[in-house]
Amino acid sequence: MIALVDCNNFFVSCERVFRPDLRNTPCVVLSNNDGCVIARSNEAKMLGIKMGTPFYQVKKLIEDNGVAVFSSNYVLYGDMSRRVMSILSGYTPKLDIYSIDEAFMDFTGMGDSEELLAYSHNMVKFITKGTGIPISLGIAKTKTLAKMASKFAKKYKGYHSVCIIDTDEKRIKALKLFDIADVWGIGRRISARLKSIGVETAWDFVQKSEAWVRSELTVTGVRTWKELRGENCISLDELPNKKSICTSRSFSDGGIDNLAILEEAVANFASQCSRKLKEDRSVCGAMTVFAYTSRFRDDLPSDYIHENIYFQVPTNDLMELVSAAVSVLRRSWKGESGNYFYKKAGVIVWDTCSDSAVQGNLFDTVDRNKRASLARAIEDINRRNGFNTVRVAVQGYDMKWKLKNEYISKRFTTNIDEIIQIHLD
DNA sequence: TCTGGGGTCCTAGGACCC
DNA sequence: TCTGGGGTCCTAGGACCC
Numbered sequence: 001m002i003a004l005v006d007c008n009n010f011f012v013s014c015e016r017v018f019r020p021d022l023r024n025t026p027c028v029v030l031s032n033n034d035g036c037v038i039a040r041s042n043e044a045k046m047l048g049i050k051m052g053t054p055f056y057q058v059k060k061l062i063e064d065n066g067v068a069v070f071s072s073n074y075v076l077y078g079d080m081s082r083r084v085m086s087i088l089s090g091y092t093p094k095l096d097i098y099s100i101d102e103a104f105m106d107f108t109g110m111g112d113s114e115e116l117l118a119y120s121h122n123m124v125k126f127i128t129k130g131t132g133i134p135i136s137l138g139i140a141k142t143k144t145l146a147k148m149a150s151k152f153a154k155k156y157k158g159y160h161s162v163c164i165i166d167t168d169e170k171r172i173k174a175l176k177l178f179d180i181a182d183v184w185g186i187g188r189r190i191s192a193r194l195k196s197i198g199v200e201t202a203w204d205f206v207q208k209s210e211a212w213v214r215s216e217l218t219v220t221g222v223r224t225w226k227e228l229r230g231e232n233c234i235s236l237d238e239l240p241n242k243k244s245i246c247t248s249r250s251f252s253d254g255g256i257d258n259l260a261i262l263e264e265a266v267a268n269f270a271s272q273c274s275r276k277l278k279e280d281r282s283v284c285g286a287m288t289v290f291a292y293t294s295r296f297r298d299d300l301p302s303d304y305i306h307e308n309i310y311f312q313v314p315t316n317d318l319m320e321l322v323s324a325a326v327s328v329l330r331r332s333w334k335g336e337s338g339n340y341f342y343k344k345a346g347v348i349v350w351d352t353c354s355d356s357a358v359q360g361n362l363f364d365t366v367d368r369n370k371r372a373s374l375a376r377a378i379e380d381i382n383r384r385n386g387f388n389t390v391r392v393a394v395q396g397y398d399m400k401w402k403l404k405n406e407y408i409s410k411r412f413t414t415n416i417d418e419i420i421q422i423h424l425d
Numbered sequence: 426t427c428t429g430g431g432g433t434c435c436t437a438g439g440a441c442c443c
Numbered sequence: 444t445c446t447g448g449g450g451t452c453c454t455a456g457g458a459c460c461c
Contacts, residue, residue, distance in 0.1 A: 030429090031428090031429035031430075032429050032430070033427090033428090033429070034427090035427080035428055035429055036428060036429060038429070038430095052428090052429085053428090054427070054428040055427075055428085056426080056427040056428080057427090057428085059427090072429085072430095074430095098460090098461080099432095099460080099461045100461075101461080102461075184459095184460080185459070185460080186459085187458065187459050187460080188458095188459090189457085189458065189459090190458075190459085218435065218436070218458095219434095219435075220434070220435065220458080220459075242432075242433095243432090243433075244431095244432075244433090245431090245432090246430075246431060246432075247430090247431090248429090248430065248431085249429085249430080250428085250429065250430090252427090253426085253427090254426085294428085295428090296427095296428060343428095344429095346430090430461100431460100431461085432459105432460080432461085433458100433459080433460075434457105434458085434459080434460105435456105435457085435458080435459100436455105436456090436457085436458100437454100437455095437456095437457105438453105438454095438455095439452105439453085439454090440451100440452085440453085440454105441450100441451080441452080441453100442449100442450075442451075442452100443448105443449085443450085
């Protein structure tokens, strides 16, 4: 059996751990730049605030109903996630972390349904006590069915946060109740297509033949189809190293029309990519730099910079990545100041491989040894004094491209100066 | 006025090989 | 007049996930 653990309204729950006064108040968390609503408490969902709505469109609704608003605080969420996952790992021989707030657990050979239920209820209590984060569990024979079960666990109070689909009878009943659009792997496009030909529920979908699914939805559709019928197709393998790493941001206000400021931003994105590669013990063979104007503004001139660069030898070197990113940007920059307002930019590194398996280049022009010892010195200083203590000059200090985050909470768990204080009168 | 950020997998089609 | 058959590799774009 496989269990899927899902943290309820995760970002909101993280904020509430340090704001217990908001336990029954509607809350939302906004995306970077305070752009869109990306997490909602149950009360906020009930007010009709939809996932992904631009903040300005619901600002009035939020003010009128006393909804608490938070800018996203990924340092806090990342740390809370690590705590939850760390406790979960003690409850299974195999934990597969799927996202910041979800994980699959292997429950094979860990007892019959009754025992699994008791075990899970116990775990839910312990996680809540240990971290303050409420979770839900779905247990079934396949991952897709476990995801479905977790939605039932969340929806019906009677399950007390744990729903198990252990018999064929239960599976069929659940499939008949389950909207095809809510199935894991069936997105907006495909569900619309399926509904237009009368496939409304997961049950309707599994009634179709394998050949039909194969021809209409390709092999990924067949995997989902098989999983819903109880056949395991999506493996629980550990996550391999990332194949691409992206750092990107949208810019607040109108955007950026100045090359120097955009350079600074892109240099910092490249620096982040270097750090992420090193964390993964990876190097990259290629990089893409992109920058584009707002796609919502038909009245302004638009531009779309999108350029690749290929490295002679795969690298994760800070200076090499920063200089490559900036050179690409300079080369493809078309805007005279004032012509184009770039709203978003980013750096993607790809064609990655392990840093211990780098293929050299006979015609390499760089002294790699010298670079490596300098990189080690920089990493050493930054490890002790904080990321970016030593930086490439073009990264700058102004952060003129900095994000808007008006409603951000403190880094309660990761910065000693921001630790929670309790005043006793 | 204001619209997130990070990933994966699959397929079609073009370029190339013998 | 008539123009083969079998492959691989790469990329862009589309679908999905959180």
